[in-house]
Amino acid sequence: MLNYLLLLLAFFMMALLVFVPGFIELRRPKDPGPIDIDMDRDIDERYFSKAYKKYLKASMHKTSADQLSTDGGSTIISGESFNDVVLSMHRGPEVVKMSDGDVHLSSGTDFNQPIVVAGEMTIDDECTLLGEINVDKDLKTGFDNRLIAAHAGNIFLGSDNSVSGWVDAERLLSIEEGCEIEGRATAGERIMINGNGLFKALAAPQISIGVDEGEFSNRLDFSETLWSTDLDRIIIENFDEKPLSDIGRMLEQSTGKIVAYNDVLLRANALGLSKDPLIALEKKQRPSYFESNKMWLQCGETFRVKGNVKIPADERLAGNMIIEGDLKASAGVYFEGSIHVGGSATFGSGTVVEGSLVCQGELLIGNNCYIEECVYSSNDIKIKAGTSVGKDSLGGVAGEKKVMMERFTTVQGKIYGEDGIEIRSTV
């Protein structure tokens, strides 16, 4: 029996052995947590350049005044004299070339250390600079240069420049034809892109592609229906009996302007004619182009439509729209709210969206459209010439695949494409 008990003990020991690693971790924790969260990290598109500047500044504080002066040794690059300063950077100690005045690098210069310039910097053509560039004033480049990263007060990138990292300007970033920036391109005030190019992310209060400097015009031009007791009475008396189109006509006669058919529905809801959060709309409550679809009004502010939808030209729709299928909106359609499209979406020229546009499929926005807030797609986004997105420096375009834009488009805020941003003559 004793030996049997030993065997039994061995079995229990084997079972308990499984818990031993956990016990070791409990007694001597090597991964106790919590998960490290940077509590003070903000959303800042200019994060990389600011972080780099921060390291530079901190390192320069630590470095002695002697080392920062001309006595610390110097290098001549392309005829320009730089002081060699060893700074303790995020990568470890490295030699940084510093200049107190203006710098001009002639064509064909190859250099691979960070450069810090207190004045202006001009880089001619076909240079390869594989260290970060930090310029206090303006940075101008010629054509066909290769850079790693650059920060300056204003940056003027010539044609066919390629940057493998980030580019950040305190004020203006101007980019000529044929440039390629693999990291973030950001500016404190404005980005101007003057030709085709390939990017990953662009962020600035104003981003203009192919337009001259000037004010962006607010393309919003609408007049809201001013509801009154008389108008409300028309709705209350007729809502249960007449189709929306008839009520809309009665209101038009009263007000002298077109009232969006679903604006009537929203107003009816606001008047408490139906309190349910989800209302299935009958045929008479839908316009003709929604007749074959199932449609609901959600919480008195959003319309949900099942199936594919085609909206004829110059229609006006109040409220937000959720379209579960594909959407094809002809020219001049005016959406008074935001739109969510479950499939792909095509918007004809002159479309206005007074909110955001979110699409699960491919998205094509025609010429001269206006989207007041954001554009987002899980697929490719194509934006044709003349379209503008965003208002008051807020807004943006983001796609989980590629974003393709023609020239003469403007965005306030940010443009981001997971698979890149392509500026083209035509999409």
Added chain:
Amino acid sequence: MEPVVTHMVIGLFFSFIMAIFLVFNAEWIWGIQKEVVQALLTFANVEFQIEKLPFNDLRNGIPAFYKPGGDVFNVPIKYMSLSPVLAILSIAVLSLFGFFSYRLKSVPLPFKVLILFLLTLVISTILYTTFVSPIPPHAIGRLAIDWQFSGIIIWLLLVVIFTFSIFPVKGPLWVKFMWLGLALSYSFIWNSVRLSVVLGSLYYLGSSVFLLTHYLTGIYIDFIYIVGFYSLALAHLARIETSEVGW
């Protein structure tokens, strides 16, 4: 995190190979394990006989079609039951024990639940053997233990679990195979010891431990060490992936 599809495909291929290997070599594997179990039973002074029955292939591992087959361990079992008075007294004592265990604040909740579960098994066994029959509710033939209880089938499950849980994770293939090998080896030893413990328990403690052995040493309890090896394998892969964290 990028999944490593190629490793998973290799794992799938290995699962297939393992399945073929088990189908055609179960008898041989059981032969080795049988020797180990024999040695352990001899060490534990358990009387046993080995009966040679025709070997059933892997399909008969499925419970619905179970029939003892191959070399089978037969162990003499005492059928034990208490007198009704003693049974009721025992149940009362056990119930009181259960009640006080539950009320004691120093006993953590999971252990309270475990104790209650064990007591349920013991009490139901006492009730059955005292008031229904001292013979466990299944035929004598079911007391034979053969290769189908040996854990050979669990090897296939182990390989499949590793294929879908560990192999797609980023990391070197050799680490994954190393931990799979260790898990299979541990499984072999575990199953050998488990079989010996079950036979020994039935021999020394009789029919009273039937239910307990089925629930406490059944094949599903293997998940304890499967999760254990899974966690060790994953921790190793995590260490390689992020060498600065927690080491």
Added chain:
Amino acid sequence: MVIVGIIMAIIFFVMSMYSLRHYIFYWNRLFGNQKGSIQDLAGYYLPSVTVILPMKNEEAVAATILERLTVMDYPKDNGHFEVIAINDNSTDKTGEIINSYASSHSYINAIHRDKGGRGKGDALKAGTELAKNDIILVFDADYQPTKACVKRLVAPFCDPEIGLVMGRVVPINTTQSLMTRLLDLERSGGYQVDQQARFNLNLIPQYGGTVGGIKRSVLKRIGGWNTIMLAEDTDVTIRTYLNGWKIAYVNIAECYEESVVNWKERRHQLTRWAVGHNQCLLNHSGAIVRNPILTVTQKIDGLLLMGVYIVPVLMLAGLVLSIITYFFGSYWWWLLFSALLFTVAYNNVGNFAAFNEIGISVMLDKRGRIIWLLPWSLFNFFANIWLCTGAFLRSLVIHSQDVTMQAVGVEKTGVRWAKTDKRGHSKSRGRRVK
């Protein structure tokens, strides 16, 4: 025995559904397309926000959350961002702390309640009535949001389909006990894998009652916070989906929380969650099945979400029935059922997440040795069986009381505030703030 067999088959079927669900989530997180919930535009869509902070006896943590909100990077001028801190009949210094912040920050409003229903739901209701802005965010008092948390949480609301958002909860006091370490694992699996996968697959991620928000217009229209339910967050989740809205899960909107530290606190917390979920299941399952907008997979996921605390009960029922089968049924039936029962049970180890979900979450969070604790979550498994069974019985009693009261025309009363005591932990590796 046939009846037992049928019941066992149903139990096995339901538990298998949960196991399959865990594997689907695990696979999706590993191989599937990960939705970013419009975070690329975070900071570029800034609707007006009201943050509601319900507090009852939270003097240990009140100052921390209020301080975090004062440094929150969000435009605060012209009422665009307001904080409604609600002192719900506290007996400690919570009221004084709230008042001091309200007096020095114009966008923080201090509300002191000493009348009305007592419960988080009632406090939220009171706060919502005073809210003026478009989006309502809720934080529990012991939470510590990051500076960018609000910007990240509100970004998905630019999508008109999104009615609710939920961020990620990260335990801060992980070193306090074995319980906190196990819950660290569990939360990791539950949010990093489970919630994210549900969002990726267009299923139903859950609003957890904190680190999340809702459109004020939607909340008003769907009937506001339910003060009767113990899990008003799950209730709002389901009602939101029933009315056509969706939830966006924002994995990157992280916020520290204090986990419960011992079994006593865990018991209260889990019982509250379980009863609340069961109440939702009893109240909403029919509506979910009949809903014309939800897809079939969403309906199934909704039912599984609400029934998640029934799984341990089924486990217990299965165990009992398997013992009966052992004694009175045929051997192979018993072997089949018990083997299957335990197999699917182990796939559901832990409260929400299967062991492989937890494993992958550890890798995604770039953690290491904590995964060695995974076998210890077996103890949670046993405790869950007991607690959830008790909660299930309690929820049946509550439901039958509600039905009776409804039948005789008596208004249902809310539940008492059931809260966990907070100790106040800083970010410094979970050390307690003195």
